[in-house]
Amino acid sequence: MRALSTSELLSVWERGQVQPRVQQALLLLAAACPEISTEALAKLSIGRRDTCLLALREWTFGSQLISLAACPHCGERLELAFKVADIRVNLPAEHVEVYSLNIDNYRVRFRLPNSLDLATLTSSTDTDAARQLLTERCLLSVEHNGEEQFAGQLPVELVAAVGQQMAQADPQADVQVALTCPVCSHTWQAAFDIVSFFWGEINAWAYHILREVHILASAYGWSEADILALSPSRRRFYLEMVGR
Numbered sequence: 001m002r003a004l005s006t007s008e009l010l011s012v013w014e015r016g017q018v019q020p021r022v023q024q025a026l027l028l029l030a031a032a033c034p035e036i037s038t039e040a041l042a043k044l045s046i047g048r049r050d051t052c053l054l055a056l057r058e059w060t061f062g063s064q065l066i067s068l069a070a071c072p073h074c075g076e077r078l079e080l081a082f083k084v085a086d087i088r089v090n091l092p093a094e095h096v097e098v099y100s101l102n103i104d105n106y107r108v109r110f111r112l113p114n115s116l117d118l119a120t121l122t123s124s125t126d127t128d129a130a131r132q133l134l135t136e137r138c139l140l141s142v143e144h145n146g147e148e149q150f151a152g153q154l155p156v157e158l159v160a161a162v163g164q165q166m167a168q169a170d171p172q173a174d175v176q177v178a179l180t181c182p183v184c185s186h187t188w189q190a191a192f193d194i195v196s197f198f199w200g201e202i203n204a205w206a207y208h209i210l211r212e213v214h215i216l217a218s219a220y221g222w223s224e225a226d227i228l229a230l231s232p233s234r235r236r237f238y239l240e241m242v243g244r
C-alpha cells in the first residue's frame with residue numbers, strides 16, 4: 001500500500017462521487033494497493049479494510065481528526081478532536097479465515113463480514129437488522145448435537161453471541177468514541193465511520209483543488225495535469241502571486 005498523488009486522489013473522487021460508501025472505500029484501496037486484486041480487497045474483513053483506510057487518511061491529510069457531533073440530550077454541537085492513533089486498534093498478527101463457537105450443543109463456524117457482505121445491505125436497513133443479516137451471511141456451518149442445521153433456524157441468543165465474537169475478532173470494524181456534552185454533562189458513545197469521514201474530507205478537498213486549478217489555469221494558461229503536479233506549497237505561492 002502507498003500514498004496517493006493529488007491527481008490519483010482526484011481521479012478516485014471523480015469515479016466514487018455517485019457510488020455507495022462501500023464502493024468508495026474499495027476505490028480508495030484499489031488505487032492505494034495496486035498489488036492486491038480487487039476481489040481480495042473486497043474480501044478483507046471490515047476491520048482490516050478500515051485499518052488500511054486509516055493509514056491512507058493519515059498519509060493524505062495527517063494524523064489529526066476533527067469531527068462534529070450533536071448531543072442527543074440537549075442538541076449542543078460538539079467539535080471533537082482526536083488522533084488516528086487514538087482509534088487505531090492493534091489487529092491480531094495471525095490471519096484467521098474461519099472462526100468457531102461452541103455454545104449449548106451448537107457448533108457454529110463463521111467468517112468475518114467483508115465489503116461484499118456490506119454491499120448487500122440497503123441504506124434503509126436499520127442497525128439491528130443489518131447486524132443480523134451480516135451475521136447470517138457469514139455463517140459457514142451450524143451443527144446442533146452433531147447434526148447439520150439450517151442457519152436460519154438459529155436461536156436469537158446464538159446469533160447475538162456469534163455477532164459478539166465477530167466484533168471481538170475484528171475490533172477496528174466498530175470504533176466507538178466516548179463523548180461528554182460540555183453543556184448538560186450527558187455522556188454517550190458515538191460510532192466513528194472512517195469511510196464517511198474520509199470521503200467527506202476528500203470531497204471538500206477536491207472542490208478546493210479544482211478551484212485552485214481553475215484560478216491558476218486562467219492566470220497562467222497551464223494544463224490541469226501541470227497544476228496538479230505542483231507541490232501544495234508551490235501552488236500556494238502561485239496563488240498568492242495572482243492575488244488569491
Ligand SMILES: [Zn+2]
Binds near residue numbers: 182
Ligand atoms: Zn448536552
